[in-house]
Amino acid sequence: DSGVTQTPKHLITATGQRVTLRCSPRSGDLSVYWYQQSLDQGLQFLIQYYNGEERAKGNILERFSAQQFPDLHSELNLSSLELGDSALYFCASSVGPGASSTNEKLFFGSGTQLSVL
Amino acid sequence: QQQVKQSPQSLIVQKGGIPIINCAYENTAFDYFPWYQQFPGKGPALLIAIRPDVSEKKEGRFTISFNKSAKQFSLHIMDSQPGDSATYFCASISYNFNKFYFGSGTKLNVKP
Numbered sequence: 528d529s530g531v532t533q534t535p536k537h538l539i540t541a542t543g544q545r546v547t548l549r550c551s552p553r554s555g556d557l558s559v560y561w562y563q564q565s566l567d568q569g570l571q572f573l574i575q576y577y578n579g580e581e582r583a584k585g586n587i588l589e590r591f592s593a594q595q596f597p598d599l600h601s602e603l604n605l606s607s608l609e610l611g612d613s614a615l616y617f618c619a620s621s622v623g624p625g626a627s628s629t630n631e632k633l634f635f636g637s638g639t640q641l642s643v644l
Numbered sequence: 645q646q647q648v649k650q651s652p653q654s655l656i657v658q659k660g661g662i663p664i665i666n667c668a669y670e671n672t673a674f675d676y677f678p679w680y681q682q683f684p685g686k687g688p689a690l691l692i693a694i695r696p697d698v699s700e701k702k703e704g705r706f707t708i709s710f711n712k713s714a715k716q717f718s719l720h721i722m723d724s725q726p727g728d729s730a731t732y733f734c735a736s737i738s739y740n741f742n743k744f745y746f747g748s749g750t751k752l753n754v755k756p
Contacts, residue, residue, distance in 0.1 A: 529687060529689065531687070560744070562746075569650075569733070569746055569747060569748035569749050570688070570733060570735075570746035570749070571746075572744040572745065572746070575744075583743070583744070585743075585744065617687050617688070619687070632678075632690050632693075633678075633690065634689075634690075635680075635687030635688045635689065636687050637685065637686055637687050638687055
């Protein structure tokens with residue numbers, strides 16, 4: 528058990544809808560990362576938050592947004608869903624902001640499987 | 645554009661064999677190269693990692709070989725076991741530039 532909690536485990540919805548994925552990082556971790564895993568794209572980095580602030584942005588669509596709350600949990604909001612958004616969404620956490628002077632380790636949750644029908 | 649290219653896509657070896665998974669990266673700004681292991685239904689878990697100032701790192705049966713000039717690194721699993729059957733991802737990270745890229749994954753099957 529990595530200590531990172533993601534809910535829900537499975538989500539089935541229809542095109543055009545909006546969903547929210549939730550992540551609770553490991554105790555003491557200040558950074559939260561969101562990744563999308565699909566069969567043909569592998570693991571794609573979406574976005575990172577550190578202590579409530581956006582720190583890094585990857586291949587995140589404009590229809591997607593995220594935030595990290597004062598209690599450090601994070602939510603990923605996916606709107607105007609399309610069939611191609613069906614994927615496994617992972618949250619990961621780490622202690623610090625990811626500075627190159629430290630050996631940051633990412634701890635992944637078990638993921639949320641999103642199916643858009 | 646794929647920042648990290650991983651091969652092969654899948655690999656089957658017999659128990660005791662030495663599977664080798666290769667990754668190549670483009671950006672010389674990357675300064676941290678971890679490997680992650682993922683079992684079905686689970687999130688990836690850090691297996692071993694290397695920085696570009698060393699050419700090899702061993703942890704148990706897992707070894708990373710790193711070739712900075714060729715911008716390539718590989719994972720070797722010594723004396724592989726059926727329990728090593730999983731999907732393996734390499735990653736290239738540049739913390740200074742906040743860039744995190746994963747390879748496309750290699751599904752390893754170790755036959756008893």
